[in-house]
Amino acid sequence: MSKNPVKIMETVLRDGHQSLAATRMRITDMVPQLQALDDVGYWALEAWGGATFDSCLRFLNEDPWERLKFLKKTLKTPISMLLRGQNILGYNHYADDVVEMFVKKMVEHGIGVIRVFDALNDVRNLEVAIKAGLAAGAHVQGVCVYTISPFHTKESYLKLAHDLVDRGVHSICIKDMSGLLAPYVAYDLVKAMKAEIKVPIQLHTHYTSGFGSMTYLKAIEAGVDVIDCALSPFALGTSQPCTETMIAALEGTERDTGLDRKKLKPIALHFGEVKKSLANDFKLKTYFDVDTNVLDFQIPGGMLSNLYNQLKEQGMEDKYQELLEEMPRVRADLGYPPLVTPTSQIVGSMATFNVMLGERYKMVPREVKDLARGKYGRTPQPVAAEVREKIIGSDPIIEYRPADDIPPQLETLKAQLAEKGYPNASVEDVLSYAVFPDVALEFFKNNR
């Protein structure tokens, strides 16, 4: 047994299928190998949060809370989930009482690890979720959302990590959602973090650009503690590096994981069949070529094809290249936000308007104005003055935490639900309704 084994968080139950199968994996697809997954010896099993909550309600006719409770019945391995800070799992900021109750309930039902991130790396948007997670007794992991810009330096990430540790997180995750983190950059960043940050460092990447496994290898040499991997059928493409491969690559080295690859074989066979059935049942494309374009435009592959199709519908596909080049310009104008939900959509739609109308910032979606007004939090850099002037004139810019403006919502939501015919809605149902109101109502209609 190595003295400093690399630990693995398995993502097949969440990010693996979110990345390669449109988050369509059903609880029935998981059941046959849950016990086996539990016996592998993973640091954690990521199995909730992200897009799974929405997908359960919207597409799978599953109650996400019931899924969690069910998983917890079998799994002793900690269950990890991905939380969008004050956005919870949705796209807007929620009141603190909703965030607090959501975190409390999910820990009560079985979440062991909360990974919490903010699209702008604005720590104020994470404070309530962190506090609630700590109070509930979960392992709380603070995220550094990785991006590339003149203002995202090794030093800025160290500062962010310190800020998170100061707020009590148990570990730090470097979240590279688009596969931008190059191997030798990862080495330097992790090395610097390991030297200064006292809590474990975990690395999360996507294989989009093909860097994935190389980036893990160099991060491992720099001392990273935990890596996120997906079992082979749900690995690579736009998903994580492959679990079995990383275990094998480290066998016999100083950082040998100590995990037994043999145990993974029947599990991988099963999930290989699951992938086939998801592809078939939901008409999904589950394979993606490596795409290094993401390195030049920082736009994840899936989003590129969406943008292209939008243009095509308007008969403007000849403007595609222009759009690709407009995206980084808009991102710079807006203060270099990392591109992750919801900022990726905000920057993407702004760039699309600019290109389609042939004039920049002529038509401006509300979300872009809100971003400029500070309603999503602090952008890494201030929005460029002439752009701000053009899109919000002299409107004031919020300097405080955006959710400070939001009064408590739970009682109102409960009352709304009662009005809609669910006077005895459980707290969990109120929370589902809070985050995805229309989808939740549709689900309740069929299931309550």
Added chain:
Amino acid sequence: MSKNPVKIMETVLRDGHQSLAATRMRITDMVPQLQALDDVGYWALEAWGGATFDSCLRFLNEDPWERLKFLKKTLKTPISMLLRGQNILGYNHYADDVVEMFVKKMVEHGIGVIRVFDALNDVRNLEVAIKAGLAAGAHVQGVCVYTISPFHTKESYLKLAHDLVDRGVHSICIKDMSGLLAPYVAYDLVKAMKAEIKVPIQLHTHYTSGFGSMTYLKAIEAGVDVIDCALSPFALGTSQPCTETMIAALEGTERDTGLDRKKLKPIALHFGEVKKSLANDFKLKTYFDVDTNVLDFQIPGGMLSNLYNQLKEQGMEDKYQELLEEMPRVRADLGYPPLVTPTSQIVGSMATFNVMLGERYKMVPREVKDLARGKYGRTPQPVAAEVREKIIGSDPIIEYRPADDIPPQLETLKAQLAEKGYPNASVEDVLSYAVFPDVALEFFKNNR
């Protein structure tokens, strides 16, 4: 510009589509981007040899010699090809005059780099090809076929590399056809070679187990000179690591390739469409999940499914696991040959007989007996005495170079062709007929 840039051999025109599209890429698929490929600045473009010769004649109604001449008209970048030593591109040993003429003609028509390997790493089987390549003025690359066994050590590979250099090769290739070479093992092996071997070291791997890019990265750190990569649409899976990814990973480092990724974008777009059309026209599966099983059984993924299907046809699919375990045992019995054409087929069919008949070495294919008799050359270790006794009794074992037994063939082949109606067959046609007689005759019927 870095002082020691990593050089890249692009495999999209040969191993890329051999690995992912059953070698079905047509010259018409290549033409639109040949000039662009030539302008990238690759060390070489692999575009001939391997299975392409057979595929041209058998499936594509193309004359492989004409393909080569056509490629040479556009390409200034050296064209590389893969040669199976005394087997040329077929499955048997040929007479020296055939090998010599084949090498002479292919260099005459445009081959710049000859990569020559023997399945058993028996240098005697490479001597004639090396000599002919040197005489013709090509760059001759000697291969160390990589495998894992108690007798394939760093020292054994160093000795093999020295033997090849002594015979005049211009460079050494470590050929890891099944993706067995783990990153840190690659580091040690390349480091040792760079310290002792005076010619450039090139590394060829397949992504089968998922090691590919990590293995290249560590080999690069150890000083490897050239890596074989495939353009993104024909990368990963059972093919090579991705060209664009490796270029990007090294950008700004000491080993920066100096190649411009932008130039590759239109080329990759084109070959992405080519992959789709090949998949469609030939009903091919072009995507493969990572498969670390290859590390345990050393059997490439494609072969595993062949073996499984063979068993299934006999209603014996329940013996699959037994077969997987029998393969390494047979390989050990037969002196640990690396598993590559034709040894992979030989070991695979022997193991299948053993498992299907329920008794080991009860029925023995002729090729297995020939291997034991030394007719393929020297096995890495002698065949186990009791197995040899059982399969060939006290038959003598050849101690000399197998091809020494083969009298000149060219005149005979020419006479045979005349008899079959082609009295004025060109030397190239005679060579095609030499290597793939039935396929060549069928091709001549439609094209001469």
